[in-house]
Amino acid sequence: MIERRMVFKAALAAGAVMVVAACSSDGPAPPKGGSGDNGGQGTPEQPPLAKITAEPAVDAKDAAVSAPVVVKVAEGKLTEVKVTGEGDKEVKGDLAADGLTWTSSEVLGYGKTYTYAAKATGADNKVAELKGTFTTINPAKQVRATLNPADNAQVGVAMPISVKFASAVKDRATVEKALKVKTDKDVEGAWGWLSDTQVDWRPKEYWPANITVSVEAKLYGVDLGGGVYGKADVTTKFKIGRNQVVKINTPDHTMKVYRGGAEAKSYPCSNGLDSVTDRNTPNGTFIVMSKEATARFDNARYGYTNVNKKWACRISNNGEFIHENQDNAAAIGKTNNSHGCVNLLESDAKSYYDSALVGDPVEITGSNLPGPIKSDVKDWLYDWKTWKTLSAAK
CATH class of the missing domain: 2.60.40.3780 (Immunoglobulin-like)
Structure with missing residues (x-):
């Protein structure tokens, strides 16, 4: 009985093998060397998902x-x-x-x-x-720019921001996009091109007093046109000082100084000779460009050279200053007889010099001579509508 059971189990096992073999024989035989569809080399490697x-x-x-x-x-x-x-x-x-x-x-x-x-x-x-x-790009030429006013300067309420380039700029619109002005208070202003190498920003009206101004000229990597690129970024941060404005009506022979809108000082003066237009002190709004305790004056056209005067404040690149001329004391407050400068008595010139900031406005009226547009500091000689046309921004 035991042997018969063993034989029966063996037969079942053999039958099972036969059934499996019969079932697997329905499909095609795998190719030699393995299974799959890559010529016997195994499953192909999938590329990384990333x-x-x-x-x-x-x-x-x-x-x-x-x-x-x-x-x-x-x-x-x-x-x-x-x-x-x-x-x-x-x-x-x-x-x-x-x-x-x-x-x-x-x-x-x-x-x-x-x-x-x-x-x-x-x-x-x-x-x-x-x-x-x-x-990276390899420019045909790199151009450096400078920014004025300088860092930490304190300037007057008419001071423009000036960016000057070492060579001509062709793509002005792109350059303007790289220039940013930030202030403590909202101030309306615009950029204006005074030449191919100079672009200035000025407010519509004088700056508010006692605010801080920050300027960024992100010019590195900027195509200035014609294969010329900016060499470096430049920045500046400066302060606008108190509001001081000089007003001169040339026929009055008086120079008035206003602080915060109120008259603070009044000085007798002598301005450019009235009878010769070329010698008039020109009309227009100028700014104090620089201050020199002693300045030398030369004008061969009118026969004088190497003349030294004290307490000189330059107001244009055309040769006009506010300065001491004690040698002309008899005319000061009475007659206009200078070659275009504003002459003051020595004590008054010193008083004004000590009060002045670079960037203070000087408003001149009553003359027959218009402002010198050839000066590179002529921002306030344009009315606001005209100034905005000097921008390349669209």
Whole structure:
């Protein structure tokens, strides 16, 4: 009985094998060497899900130096990002908290080659890589700009902001977009091009007194036109002082000084000779451009050279000053007989000199001579409507 059971079990086992064999014989036989469809080499490797991209792209030429470098990943997270320049110096940058983006935090150099080395891990736990290089723009010429007023200066309420370039600017509109003015209070103003190399910003009305002004000229990497690029950014932060305005009506032979809108001082003066228009003190609103305790005056046309006068405040590049002329004391307050300057008695000239700030307005009326438009400080000789036409902004 025991033996018969064993034989029966064996027969069942053999039958099971036969059934399995019969079922598997319905399909085609696998190719020699293994199973699958890659010629016997096993299942093909799937590429990583994560995909890394960069701006500038790998192999990019003439990349901008002011735009940030950005490395991004899709279907994964960045685990390592290095952008290196010459000498393997790493470009500073920050990886976003979500691991999806790396952004540089410093500007690039002109005419340089940079190398990418980035890694990311995808949802499939596979590592994707980005390698390669790009090169930045190499300008035909770099131009430096200067900003005035200087840092920490205190200036008068008519002081313009002036940006001067070492060579002509062709793309004025682009340059204006790179210039920013910030103030403590809202102040309406505009940029105006006084020449190919100079653009000024002035308020519509005089500056409010005692405010702080900050200026940014983000010119590095900016195409000024014709293959010329800005060499560096420049900034300044200065303060507007008290409101002081000089008013001179030339026939009155008097120079009045107003503080905060109220008359503070009145000085007798002698202005340009009335009978000769070219010698008139010109009409217009000027500013105190500079101050010199002693200034030398030369005018060969009118027969004098190397004449020294004290307490001189320049109000134009055409040769006009407010200064001491004690030698002309007999005419001061009575007759206009100068060559265009405003003559004061020595004590009065010293008093005014000590009170003046560069940028204070000087308003002159009553003359037959218009303001000298050839001066490079002529911002207030234009009315507001005309000034706005000097801007390249659209």
